Amino acid sequence: MSVIAPETMETVYSYPQSLTEKPTHYCPGCTHGIAHRLVAEALDELGLRERTVMVAPVGCSVFAYAYFNTDACEAAHGRAPAMATGIKRVDPDNIVVTYQGDGDLAAIGSADIMHVAARGDNITTIFVNNAIYGMTGGQMAPTTLPGQKTTSSPMGRNVDMTGMPIRMSEVLATLPGSAYIVRRSLHDVKHIRKAKKAILTALKVQQAGLGFSMVELLSSCPTNWGIQPVDALQWVEEHMVPYFPLGDYKIADGVADL
Amino acid sequence: MSKELLKGNVAIAEAALRAGLQAYFGYPITPQTELLEHLSKRMIELDRVFLQAESEVAAINMVYGAACTGVRVMSSSSSPGVSLMQEGLSYIAGSELPCVIVDIMRGGPGLGNILPSQGDYFQVTRSAGHGDYRPIVLAPASVQEAIDFTVLAFDLADKYRHLVLVVADGLIGLMMEPCELPPFQPVRTTRPDWALTGADERERNVITSIYLKGEEMEGYNIKTQERLATIRATEQRWVEHLTDDCDLLIVGYGTAGRIAYTAIDEARSKGLRVGLLRPQTLYPFPEQRVAELAEQVERLLVVEMNAGQMLEDVKLAVAGRAPVDFFGRMGGMVPMPDEIVSAIDESFAKMAQPA
Amino acid sequence: MTQQEAFIFSGFGGQGVMFVGQLLAYTAMDCGLNVTWIPSYGPEMRGGTANCTVVISEKPIGSPIVRFPSVAVVFNLPSFDKYEPVIASGGLLVSNSSLVDQTSERDDITLLQIPGTDSADDLGNVRVTNLIMLGAALTARPVLTVDDVRASLADHIPAHRRNLLDLNYAALDRGVELASDLLVTA
Numbered sequence: 001m002s003v004i005a006p007e008t009m010e011t012v013y014s015y016p017q018s019l020t021e022k023p024t025h026y027c028p029g030c031t032h033g034i035a036h037r038l039v040a041e042a043l044d045e046l047g048l049r050e051r052t053v054m055v056a057p058v059g060c061s062v063f064a065y066a067y068f069n070t071d072a073c074e075a076a077h078g079r080a081p082a083m084a085t086g087i088k089r090v091d092p093d094n095i096v097v098t099y100q101g102d103g104d105l106a107a108i109g110s111a112d113i114m115h116v117a118a119r120g121d122n123i124t125t126i127f128v129n130n131a132i133y134g135m136t137g138g139q140m141a142p143t144t145l146p147g148q149k150t151t152s153s154p155m156g157r158n159v160d161m162t163g164m165p166i167r168m169s170e171v172l173a174t175l176p177g178s179a180y181i182v183r184r185s186l187h188d189v190k191h192i193r194k195a196k197k198a199i200l201t202a203l204k205v206q207q208a209g210l211g212f213s214m215v216e217l218l219s220s221c222p223t224n225w226g227i228q229p230v231d232a233l234q235w236v237e238e239h240m241v242p243y244f245p246l247g248d249y250k251i252a253d254g255v256a257d258l
Numbered sequence: 259m260s261k262e263l264l265k266g267n268v269a270i271a272e273a274a275l276r277a278g279l280q281a282y283f284g285y286p287i288t289p290q291t292e293l294l295e296h297l298s299k300r301m302i303e304l305d306r307v308f309l310q311a312e313s314e315v316a317a318i319n320m321v322y323g324a325a326c327t328g329v330r331v332m333s334s335s336s337s338p339g340v341s342l343m344q345e346g347l348s349y350i351a352g353s354e355l356p357c358v359i360v361d362i363m364r365g366g367p368g369l370g371n372i373l374p375s376q377g378d379y380f381q382v383t384r385s386a387g388h389g390d391y392r393p394i395v396l397a398p399a400s401v402q403e404a405i406d407f408t409v410l411a412f413d414l415a416d417k418y419r420h421l422v423l424v425v426a427d428g429l430i431g432l433m434m435e436p437c438e439l440p441p442f443q444p445v446r447t448t449r450p451d452w453a454l455t456g457a458d459e460r461e462r463n464v465i466t467s468i469y470l471k472g473e474e475m476e477g478y479n480i481k482t483q484e485r486l487a488t489i490r491a492t493e494q495r496w497v498e499h500l501t502d503d504c505d506l507l508i509v510g511y512g513t514a515g516r517i518a519y520t521a522i523d524e525a526r527s528k529g530l531r532v533g534l535l536r537p538q539t540l541y542p543f544p545e546q547r548v549a550e551l552a553e554q555v556e557r558l559l560v561v562e563m564n565a566g567q568m569l570e571d572v573k574l575a576v577a578g579r580a581p582v583d584f585f586g587r588m589g590g591m592v593p594m595p596d597e598i599v600s601a602i603d604e605s606f607a608k609m610a611q612p613a
Numbered sequence: 614m615t616q617q618e619a620f621i622f623s624g625f626g627g628q629g630v631m632f633v634g635q636l637l638a639y640t641a642m643d644c645g646l647n648v649t650w651i652p653s654y655g656p657e658m659r660g661g662t663a664n665c666t667v668v669i670s671e672k673p674i675g676s677p678i679v680r681f682p683s684v685a686v687v688f689n690l691p692s693f694d695k696y697e698p699v700i701a702s703g704g705l706l707v708s709n710s711s712l713v714d715q716t717s718e719r720d721d722i723t724l725l726q727i728p729g730t731d732s733a734d735d736l737g738n739v740r741v742t743n744l745i746m747l748g749a750a751l752t753a754r755p756v757l758t759v760d761d762v763r764a765s766l767a768d769h770i771p772a773h774r775r776n777l778l779d780l781n782y783a784a785l786d787r788g789v790e791l792a793s794d795l796l797v798t799a
Contacts, residue, residue: 051456055323056466065464071454073326074466076349079319082311086323086331087454089307090281094456112319115312263635263642263650263769433677434635434650436642519675594680 016040018049020069029229031186031219032060035128036067038192039097042199043070046207052095053087055080057109059101060134078109081116084123095206096123103133106142106168113172120177120211124202127168130219131240138224142166145243150224165243169216173249179211181250185218187236191246204258211252218244261436266401266426267292269437270334270360273408275300278443280329281307283320287339288372289428290362294334306445314339318346318359325355326465328453329446330412334360336428337378338369340386347421348387352467352478356415358408359393360424362431365590373590374427374513379567382423383541391482393421394489395540399516401435403538409440414493418485425540427563429513429592486542495538496547500526504533506605507551509572510561511537514586514593518561521598532602540568545575552579559583559605561598563591583608616671618756619679621696622743623664624688624709629743633686634665637747640757640765641669649677662691669756684754686746688729690715707750707792709742725753727791733784738777741784748788753796759785 015021018040026032043049049070056064058077065072075083080098088096105113105127116123132150133139139152143165147156157165173181180202184195195217202213218240220232227235264272271293274282282301284294294310301308307324311317317333324331335343340361350357363378365371386393394414398404404426411422449455454463469475499519501507510518515536525532535551537544552558557580560569566584573582585601587593620637622630634650641648652665666682668674685696686707693706693713700706702721711730727749733742751759766781 050458053326053454053456062468065466069457069462071457071463073323073353073454073464074468075322076319076345079315079322079346082316082319083323083326085309085316086281086283086320086325087327088323089309089320090324090327090329090331091455111312112316115316119309261642263639263648429651429677432652434638435677436648517676517678519673521675523675592678594678595676596680 016044018043018052018069020067022066024067025063026060027223029220029222029232030060031130031217032128034186034192035126035217035219036064038196038199039099039126040068041196042203043095045200046203048095048203048207051093052097055084055087055096055098057098057100057104058135059104061099061101061128062135064099078104078107079112080104081109081112081121081123081125085116085119085121088121088123092122095203097126098123099126100128101134102127102129102131102141102143106166110142113168114175117172117175117178117212117214120179122206122209122211123213124206125212125214126199127214127216128219129168129216129240129244130221131165132221132224134221134224143168143244145239167244169214169249172212172214177212178214178250179252180205180213180255182248183216183218183244183246185236185241185246187218187220187233201255201258205255208254208258210254216244218246261438263434264401264437265292265432265434266404266430267362267432268296269401269405269439270408270424271296271300272439273405274332274358274412275304276440276442277409277412278330278445279306279332279412280445281324281331282333283309283311283317283324283331284333285311285314285317285335285339287314287336289364289374289431290334290336290360292431293360293362314342315346318343318350321357321359322346322350322353322355325350325357326353326454328449328455332358332360334362336362336364336372337366337375337381340378340381344387346387347393348385348389348391349467351387351391351393351421351482352389353465354419355421355465356419358411358415358422358424360408361426363425363427365588371590372428374429374563374592375588375590376427376512376514376563376567377588378425379540379562379564382425383543383571386421386423390479392486392541393423394418394493394542395423395425397511397538397540398424398426398430399512399536401430401433402437404430405437405439407538418489420485420489425512427513490542493539494542494544494546496544497536497538499534499536501533501535501551503531505531505556505609506533506602507555507558508532508534508561508598508602509537509548509558509568510534511540511568514561514563517593517595518598520595521602524595524599525602530602530606537568543568543571543575545571548572548575549577549579552576555580556609557581557583557605559585559601561593561601562586563593564588581608617674618669618684618754619682620667620669620684620686620750621664621682622667622686622688623662623692623696626663628688629740630663630688631665633743633747634667636762636766636769637667637669637757639769640762641667643765643768644757644761646671647674649674651677662689662695664692684750686750687713688742688746689713705750705754707746707753709746723753725749725792725795727788727795732787732791736780736783736787738780741780744781744784745788745791748785749792750788752789752792759789
């Protein structure tokens with residue numbers, strides 16, 4: 001990107017090195033862009049870009065490989081953790097990151113994420129939870145809230161029929177191979193800063209070889225929720241945070257020292 | 259090198275190791291489990307990657323990931339497990355990654371049984387997954403060939419950046435035969451320039467199978483078809499037995515092809531001029547040679563351990579030049595030589611009838 | 614030997630039928646012959662009989678499975694019932710008479726009734742029944758010599774079993790003696 005600025009002006013904001021300058025395809029108001037930037041900033045700050053392999057999922061972030069300025073690949077739906085395992089086992093010194101949505105991670109890929117955590121594979125997962133299937137146009141996800149309307153639960157999620165939403169961070173925290181499992185939110189600046197810090201920690205956990213690390217990010221989907229972007233952020237805070245409490249679910253020994 | 263007495267499954271595992279296998283991911287399933295068990299010990303001894311996955315689905319996606327790093331990688335399974343791998347195989351093909359998958363076929367469909375079968379011919383040769391592609395498929399008929407084809411599989415995979423399957427059945431997997439293992443190749447110390455190794459002092463590499471625009475997807479498809487045309491032109495492999503003077507040509511691969519040798523000896527002792535063409539590559543199918551021989555013989559007899567799958571490829575190659583008969587056993591039943599002799603007798607009886 | 618011989622070894626799991634078949638296969642290989650060894654496997658093995666087929670040939674072997682074996686070595690009654698009727702004419706049936714009281718009505722095969730289990734017990738270890746049976750079989754059907762088997766056994770026995778080598782030799786010899794006595798009587 002060319003910056004046109006008088007010599008007296010200082011660049012205070014630009015693309016992180018770990019992001020390409022390709023404009024994203026995400027909808028206006030979607031928090032994927034924020035999540036991408038946080039991950040890229042963290043890779044930059046830790047100097048990891050040159051040895052990072054990103055694994056993109058199937059879902060809205062299917063093109064993540066095009067936005068992260070690192071080596072990258074694109075997994076089958078739900079299989080990013082297994083693919084990451086294959087990459088990491090061959091090159092344990094490289095940093096391997098999966099970036100997955102809730103349909104990808106908590107539904108079709110639930111076995112894959114369970115076992116990558118159970119094995120304690122040294123990979124980092126960024127789990128973007130927006131309580132809906134975005135790419136296919138707003139169907140019910142395993143994380144869709146009770147009563148939440150989607151195109152496949154038009155009368156609202158009926159928990160008698162479909163059960164309650166899965167809290168993946170809580171589930172994965174029970175596995176001994178998990179070293180760092182936290183849930184953060186992207187609904188305001190304060191929480192975004194906390195999310196950034198968590199992503200940095202997760203990558204450090206991987207660098208230190210402590211085991212599986214995951215940062216769950218509560219995110220908004222104004223398009224498929226059918227509300228305005230600002231209202232969507234408020235919806236995250238008012239409806240998602242109560243069911244998906246923010247916090248640290250697994251902090252293994254050694255994480256505090258990083 | 260001295261001969262060793264090895265089980266097919268163990269021989270394939272050891273051959274892969276010696277061909278420079280750097281990473282193996284698999285899931286236990288009979289009748290290929292000894293392959294995984296052998297590597298679980300040897301790969302660790304050699305400080306290479308071995309991992310037992312939680313399913314064949316996970317195993318093939320671990321293979322997919324490891325293949326992205328540009329090392330020699332393999333998985334093995336048996337029919338139902340290969341069904342589960344289909345999605346991953348398609349992604350691997352779509353990403354133009356080299357890797358080797360071994361299928362020790364068993365009776366089906368469904369859970370079926372663990373007995374020897376060739377019921378996966380369609381599954382492995384038609385595409386082995388969704389989309390428009392074909393893997394290279396090698397079909398050994400002995401433990402020695404299983405060894406040789408495993409090494410060849412890695413070379414072909416690298417040469418063409420293409421998916422290669424080695425398919426045998428439970429009989430070859432569990433049979434012991436004297437054989438010679440190849441010498442140890444060192445594992446590669448360099449990676450191909452497309453590999454995902456970290457974008458350090460180079461442009462970043464991206465490996466995907468996604469082409470959203472029709473023109474781009476078709477571009478991939480055309481490139482793949484061009485590669486497959488080269489493979490068809492250069493990689494057809496087969497062996498022949500007594501084809502110089504035969505009136506009836508048997509076409510059979512793997513175990514069925516091997517048992518046909520015994521049947522042909524018996525038929526020849528009765529004065530029946532029978533020969534054999536045993537395809538060693540199922541894809542590319544040795545269509546040129548089958549077409550040539552179809553001009554020369556009066557009739558063909560396809561022998562398989564299924565309901566007639568390669569039969570279709572034979573008929574396509576023969577293209578009406580001669581009648582094609584079929585004899586098959588299914589469900590894990592292995593054809594006995596005398597049964598094939600009876601089928602030979604029937605084919606000769608048909609030849610004797612006026613058209 | 615004739616051009617091709619097909620042996621079937623069949624018995625309960627634990628009677629060492631797989632191992633003795635492999636030993637014969639190793640011996641054939643060490644003697645420069647073509648050989649295949651195939652186990653029965655799967656549900657068939659659970660609780661019932663286990664068997665293996667060894668084909669030995671001077672020529673490359675086509676079919677590794679046979680419908681009519683030239684030699685069947687049966688260690689228990691179910692195996693006797695299964696293989697006695699299918700032995701090729703002119704073939705050999707070696708039956709473990711310690712556990713099989715059946716006899717054959719067939720006049721086109723040789724039946725050797727060897728008290729394998731009892732004789733192994735006399736030697737101090739029932740687990741060498743299989744070597745006794747092999748020694749007997751090769752005495753009646755000298756496809757390979759017992760000395761060849763001895764040499765192959767010494768070459769291929771796992772290190773942790775080497776202490777059993779002499780016992781195995783003794784069992785082979787015992788099988789030879791038992792068969793020789795019967796063959797002389799016949």
